[in-house]
Amino acid sequence: MQNGTIDIELIYCAPCGYQDRALELVQEVIRIRELEYHIRSFRLVPGSKGIFDVLVNGEKVFSKHDAGRHAEPGECLSLIDSKVKALVGQSTTPA
Numbered sequence: 001m002q003n004g005t006i007d008i009e010l011i012y013c014a015p016c017g018y019q020d021r022a023l024e025l026v027q028e029v030i031r032i033r034e035l036e037y038h039i040r041s042f043r044l045v046p047g048s049k050g051i052f053d054v055l056v057n058g059e060k061v062f063s064k065h066d067a068g069r070h071a072e073p074g075e076c077l078s079l080i081d082s083k084v085k086a087l088v089g090q091s092t093t094p095a
Contacts, residue, residue: 004088005040008080009055014046021052021070028077035077038084056083 012018052064
């Protein structure tokens with residue numbers, strides 16, 4: 001990891017049809033220019049068994065299985081932003 005950059009990995013259930021949810025999250029994140037500058041990589045990984053996990057620098061920040069539900073709109077973006085804020089000391093998303 002380069003200083004102030006993050007690697008995002010999104011593991012989604014392909015057989016469940018979660019591709020659209022995954023792509024919506026990608027769009028949500030890269031629309032925030034200040035956040036996009038801190039992304040070194042964004043990997044989409046097809047999985048199975050209902051998985052929808054978001055990892056930042058290898059650390060799970062959201063898991064559908066752990067939460068027992070899908071993420072609310074903006075929830076994963078907020079969690080990713082919190083990780084960037086911890087790295088650079090400021091929020092990257094509008095208040």
